[in-house]
Structures are given as C-alpha cells and as structure tokens.
Amino acid sequence: MATLQTRATARFMMSPAVILLFLWMIVPLVMTLYFSFLRYNLLMPGTEEFIGFLNYQYFLTDPSFFTALANTLTLVGGTLLITVIGGILLALVLDQPFFGQGIVRLLVIAPFFVMPTVSALVWKNMLMHPVNGLFAWIARSFGLQPIDWFAELPLFSIILIVAWQWLPFATLILLTALQSLDGEQIEAAEMDGAGALSRFFYLVLPHMSRAITVVILIQTIFLLSVFAEILVTTNGGPGIQTTNITYLIYAQALLQFDVGGASAGGIVAVVLANIVAFFLIRLIGKNLER
Amino acid sequence: MARTITTRRKMTFTILGWAIGFLIFFPILWTFLTSFKTEGTAVATPPQFLFFDWTLENYREVQSRSDYMKHVTNSIVISVGSTLIGLALAIPAAWAMAFSPTKRTKDVLMWMLSTKMMPPVGVLVPLYLIFRDWGLLDTRIGLVGVLTMINLPIIVWMLYTYFKEIPGEILEAARMDGASLMKEIVYVLTPMAVPGIASTMLLNIILAWNEAFWTLNLSASNAAPLTAFIASYSSPEGLFWAKLSAASTMAIAPILIMGWFSQKQLVRGLTFGAVK
Numbered sequence: 001m002a003t004l005q006t007r008a009t010a011r012f013m014m015s016p017a018v019i020l021l022f023l024w025m026i027v028p029l030v031m032t033l034y035f036s037f038l039r040y041n042l043l044m045p046g047t048e049e050f051i052g053f054l055n056y057q058y059f060l061t062d063p064s065f066f067t068a069l070a071n072t073l074t075l076v077g078g079t080l081l082i083t084v085i086g087g088i089l090l091a092l093v094l095d096q097p098f099f100g101q102g103i104v105r106l107l108v109i110a111p112f113f114v115m116p117t118v119s120a121l122v123w124k125n126m127l128m129h130p131v132n133g134l135f136a137w138i139a140r141s142f143g144l145q146p147i148d149w150f151a152e153l154p155l156f157s158i159i160l161i162v163a164w165q166w167l168p169f170a171t172l173i174l175l176t177a178l179q180s181l182d183g184e185q186i187e188a189a190e191m192d193g194a195g196a197l198s199r200f201f202y203l204v205l206p207h208m209s210r211a212i213t214v215v216i217l218i219q220t221i222f223l224l225s226v227f228a229e230i231l232v233t234t235n236g237g238p239g240i241q242t243t244n245i246t247y248l249i250y251a252q253a254l255l256q257f258d259v260g261g262a263s264a265g266g267i268v269a270v271v272l273a274n275i276v277a278f279f280l281i282r283l284i285g286k287n288l289e290r
Numbered sequence: 291m292a293r294t295i296t297t298r299r300k301m302t303f304t305i306l307g308w309a310i311g312f313l314i315f316f317p318i319l320w321t322f323l324t325s326f327k328t329e330g331t332a333v334a335t336p337p338q339f340l341f342f343d344w345t346l347e348n349y350r351e352v353q354s355r356s357d358y359m360k361h362v363t364n365s366i367v368i369s370v371g372s373t374l375i376g377l378a379l380a381i382p383a384a385w386a387m388a389f390s391p392t393k394r395t396k397d398v399l400m401w402m403l404s405t406k407m408m409p410p411v412g413v414l415v416p417l418y419l420i421f422r423d424w425g426l427l428d429t430r431i432g433l434v435g436v437l438t439m440i441n442l443p444i445i446v447w448m449l450y451t452y453f454k455e456i457p458g459e460i461l462e463a464a465r466m467d468g469a470s471l472m473k474e475i476v477y478v479l480t481p482m483a484v485p486g487i488a489s490t491m492l493l494n495i496i497l498a499w500n501e502a503f504w505t506l507n508l509s510a511s512n513a514a515p516l517t518a519f520i521a522s523y524s525s526p527e528g529l530f531w532a533k534l535s536a537a538s539t540m541a542i543a544p545i546l547i548m549g550w551f552s553q554k555q556l557v558r559g560l561t562f563g564a565v566k
Contacts, residue, residue, distance in 0.1 A: 006390050007390055007392065009386070009390075009471065010386035010387075010389075010390040010392070011386070013382035013383060013385060013386040014382070014383045014386045014387065014398070016379050016382070016383070017379040017380055017382075017383035017402075017442060017446060018383065018398065018402075020379065020439065020442070021402060021405055021439065021442055021443070024405070024439040025405045025408065027416070028412075028413035028416040028417050028420075029408070029412065029413060031413075031415075031416035031419075031420075032412060032413055032415060032416050035415060035416065090310060093303065093306055093307055093310060094307065096299075096300075096303040096307070097300060097303070098300055098301075098303040098304040098306075098307050099300070099304045100304065100307070100308065101307065103311070104307045104308055104310070104311035105311075105553075106550050106553070107311035107312065107314060107315040108310065108311050108314050108315070109549070109550075109553055109556075110314070110315050110318055110546060110549070110550075111314060111315075111317070111318065112549065112556075113496060113500070113542065113545050113546045113548075113549035113550075114318065114500075114542050114546070115499065115500040115502060115516065115517050115520065115541060115542060115545070116500065116502045116517070117502055117506075117517050117518075117520040117521045117524075118321075118520050118538040118541060118542055119317070121520065121521075121523055121524055121534060121538070122317055122320070122321050122534075122535075122538060123317060125531055125534065126317075126320060126321070126324060126332075126531055126535070127317060127320070132333040132334075132335060134320065134337055137335055137336055137337055141336075164314070164317070167314065168314070169556075169560065172553065172556060172557055173557055173560075173561060176557050214561050218560065218561065221406075221407050224409055225409045225410055225411065225503065227410075227411075227502070227503050227506070228502035228503065228506055228517070228521070231506060231521065231524075232521045232524040233524070245411070246409065246410075246411045249411045249414065250411060250414065250507070253414055253415050253418065254414075254418065254507065259415055259419070262414070262415050263415050263416075265411075266409075266411055266412040266413065266414065266415060267412065269409045269411050269412050270408060270409060270412035272409075273407055273408065273409045273412075274407070276407070277404060277407035280407065281400055281403060281404055281407070284400070284403065285396070285400050
C-alpha cells in the first residue's frame with residue numbers, strides 16, 4: 001500500500017524527530033568522549049591538553065570509584081530485590097476480589113507520582129528523623145532504641161526510599177501481567193489437585209516471567225541514575241558511603257570542575273548502562289515482531 | 291470466574307488489601323496531615339494524627355514566599371511546554387511509522403528507545419558547558435528543550451502503539467473515497483487518535499513535572515521548577531516540617547490526580563509496549 005509518494009511523505013514526517021534525537025544523542029556523546037582524553041579543568045582555563053587514557057586510568061583506579069560502583073550495585077540490587085518480591089506479593093493480593101479494590105489500587109500506585117525530591121525529604125525528615133521522626137516514635141513505644149537511619153544505615157535508608165518510589169511501578173506491571181492469566185488454567189490445575197504453592201510456582205510465576213524481566217531491566221536503567229534522592233538527603237555521605245556512580249561524576253564535574261575526569265566517568269557510566277540496555281532492547285524488539 | 295468466592299476469603303483480602311494500601315500510602319497521607327499542623331505540633335512526640343488544631347497558616351506562608359508562584363509557573367511551563375513540543379515532533383513521526391512502515395521502521399524505533407537508555411550523567415558535562423556558553427543555564431527555554439528531548443522517545447513509542455491499533459482499512463477506505471492526506475489526518479485519523487494522544491500527553495506531563503536530574507543541575511533560581519524548589523528545603527536552616535509538607539502537598543497533588551487518571555497508560559508508556 002505504500003507508494004513511492006507516501007514513502008517520501010513518511011520520511012519527511014519522521015525527519016524532524018529523528019534528526020533532533022540524533023543530534024541530541026550524538027553531539028554531547030562525542031563531546032564527552034573528546035573531553036575524556038583531555039586534561040581540562042574549569043578552574044584552570046588554558047591548560048587543556050591531550051593526555052590519552054590518563055583520565056580513565058585515574059577514574060578507574062580511584063578507590064572512590066570502587067566504592068561508588070559497589071554502592072551503585074547495592075542500590076540497584078537492593079531496590080530490585082524489594083520491589084520485585086514485594087511487587088509479586090502485592091500483585092497477588094490486588095488480583096484477589098475484595099471490597100474497595102479500585103481505591104486500594106490507587107493508594108498503592110500513588111508513590112510513583114511523587115517527585116523524587118519530595119519523597120526523599122519527607123522520608124528523611126518526617127519518618128526517619130532519629131528524634132522526632134515517626135519511626136523513632138514507633139521504636140520507642142516498643143521500648144527499642146530508635147535507629148539514626150542516615151548515620152547508621154545511610155545506603156539502606158536510600159534504598160528504602162527508592163524502593164518505596166518504585167514498588168508501585170513493579171506492582172502495576174506485574175498486576176497487569178497477572179490479570180492476563182487464563183483463569184481456566186488455574187481452575188484445571190486446582191481440579192488436578194495442585195496446591196496453592198505449586199500453582200504459583202508452575203503456573204503463575206512462569207506466566208509473569210516476561211513481565212518480571214521487563215520490570216528488572218527498566219528499573220535497572222533508571223536506578224543506575226538515581227541522583228536527586230542522594231543529593232537532598234546525604235550529598236553522597238557520610239564520607240562517600242552513599243555516593244553512586246552518577247553522584248560521583250556529578251561531584252567531579254560540577255563541584256570540582258574536572259571536566260576531563262568527569263567525562264571519562266561519564267563514558268564508563270554509558271558503557272555500564274549499555275550492558276543492561278542491550279538485553280532490554282533485544283527483549284522489546286522480540287516483542288515488536290509479534 | 292466460575293469459582294465461588296467465600297465471604298470469609300473476601301473479607302480476609304479486604305483487610306489485607308486495605309492494610310497494605312494504607313501502609314504504602316501513609317507517607318503521602320502523613321505529609322498531607324502535617325501540612326495542616328503548626329511547626330510545634332509537626333515535631334511533637336507522641337505524633338499528633340488527627341486531633342490537633344488544623345491550620346492553613348503553612349499554605350499561606352508558602353504561597354506568600356515571593357518566589358513560590360514563580361516555581362509553580364516554571365513547573366507548568368516546562369512540563370506542558372516540553373510535552374506539547376514533543377507531541378508536535380512525535381505525532382507525524384509515529385503516524386509515518388505506524389501507517390507506512392518500511393523495513394527500517396523497527397530499527398528506527400529501537401534506536402529511539404536506545405537513546406532513552408543513555409545515562410544522563412554521560413552527557414552532563416558537555417550539556418552543562420553548552421548551556422553555559424549559550425547562556426541557557428537557568429532558563430526555561432533550556433529546560434523545555436532538554437525535557438522535550440529526553441521524553442521524545444517515550445512519546446513516539448506510546449503514540450506508535452496507539453496508532454498501530456487503528457485499523458489501516460479505514461484509512462484506505464477514506465483514500466478510496468478521495469480524501470487527501472490532510473483530510474485523512476484531520477477527519478479520519480485525529481478523532482480516532484485523540485484518546486491515545488491525550489493519555490500520552492498526560493503521562494509525559496507527569497514525567498516532566500517530576501524530572502529531577504536535569505532540572506536540579508541546569509537551573510538555579512530563575513527557571514527552577516518545584517523539584518528544585520523543594521530541594522531547597524534540604525538545608526538544615528530550612529527544616530520546617532509543616533511548611534515543607536504544605537509545599538510538598540501542593541507540588542504533588544495535581545500530578546497525583548493526573549496520575550490516577552492515567553494509571554492504565556502508565557504500563558504501556560513505561561514498558562514501551564512490552565507489557566499491555
């Protein structure tokens with residue numbers, strides 16, 4: 001049905017979006033790559049020179065890089081663990097018929113719409129504050145010593161906040177997947193005497209596996225770049241205990257003005273994200289063919 | 291389902307479901323309640339849940355801060371502006387991809403998606419320098435531009451999945467009846483596409499409203515949207531819980547309501563059609 005003329009029109013209609021997006025992606029990326037081979041500090045203008053892979057060498061051998069990498073992996077892994085397992089359990093509950101299901105569903109997805117700076121500050125101050133926070137009050141009413149969250153468990157505190165923000169996303173997607181499960185299959189399994197546990201592991205879980213993969217991959221992409229939550233709660237501290245790769249590069253670029261070093265770090269971050277993206281793109285691409 | 295659901299089972303899940311919903315929603319509810327307290331009651335031990343002197347003082351004070359309306363305006367301009375420009379760019383593109391697909395359409399779509407996977411920090415440095423040199427730092431135009439580009443792939447993808455569902459035969463029929471391309475778009479396609487476009491718009495306003503990497507890094511005061519305004523409450527001297535709560539409630543309430551309306555589209559938009 002596509003004639004030559006419509007094909008030309010189609011190309012014309014696509015070009016603004018494609019060209020802009022191409023420029024948006026390629027220009028800064030090439031610049032980052034170029035800067036990453038320069039000695040380039042905004043505080044010392046005029047001293048720019050080509051230094052080969054030195055920035056990469058500094059960045060990748062800096063002990064704070066390994067701490068940041070470990071923090072990033074802990075943050076992503078911890079959040080995924082809470083949101084995926086929590087999401088599956090929540091989806092199973094929300095899939096059951098009960099009174100006020102629609103309202104509960106709205107309550108559960110609400111955190112996703114709260115801007116990161118708000119959720120971080122509300123959690124840090126009003127819930128996790130060691131003296132006046134609600135958690136401290138709960139701990140005291142059980143006769144326990146309140147936890148000074150951001151001093152004792154800084155990274156875990158951030159994981160909790162981020163997990164609260166992403167749990168609704170996981171729940172919503174897993175619930176959508178769960179609702180497309182054929183009820184008759186479950187019934188048949190039930191009649192054949194399959195218990196609740198084996199129904200879950202042999203029917204429900206395999207059915208949700210694709211949705212779970214999608215949740216893991218998409219969340220990983222976003223969680224690698226967690227930034228605002230760290231900026232407003234801990235500034236990467238105490239020390240560098242909550243500094244992830246994103247925050248490390250931000251600090252190097254906009255606090256130390258080390259353009260070269262930050263660019264090398266940026267390229268490392270792009271490579272890390274691409275490893276995840278590779279799998280995600282393949283998964284979605286496969287789906288597109290159906 | 292043919293299975294009988296016992297009342298007891300239903301009651302159990304009603305209690306369980308509501309308990310979970312309450313727990314997850316609690317931080318938002320708590321913020322809402324605290325916004326009506328005085329600063330003294332806000333930090334009181336034991337915490338005051340419902341029976342305190344409700345006051346609107348915090349809302350009055352936050353709004354009377356000379357710059358509050360500026361940040362609200364910035365948030366609206368940036369989120370709505372970037373979404374509208376994004377739609378203007380994406381509607382023709384998604385239309386073309388859905389209705390005259392070529393062999394390369396799929397590659398273009400996947401490539402667009404891959405731009406979304408680029409961590410923002412990978413392009414932070416050059417973008418910051420470009421913004422500095424072009425005088426775009428802390429301007430609304432700059433932020434509108436950046437947010438348009440970061441959300442463009444999602445807009446194209448969502449529209450594409452919606453347009454795909456419009457049967458091509460209808461377009462062919464219109465063409466047979468002699469409708470020109472313009473007429474085809476205005477009279478046939480648009481009415482069928484409006485719901486999809488509307489939900490794409492809604493979801494993207496939400497995403498742009500809450501975006502907190504570029505807005506925090508590329509704005510200081512003049513163009514700072516609510517995300518950055520709230521972040522200014524993180525300094526120790528600015529820790530007034532009741533006021534923070536009032537400012538937060540106002541910042542999230544409109545978006546929360548929009549989000550509730552667009553919850554179905556959320557799945558489609560954020561999984562790029564991989565889960566429907």
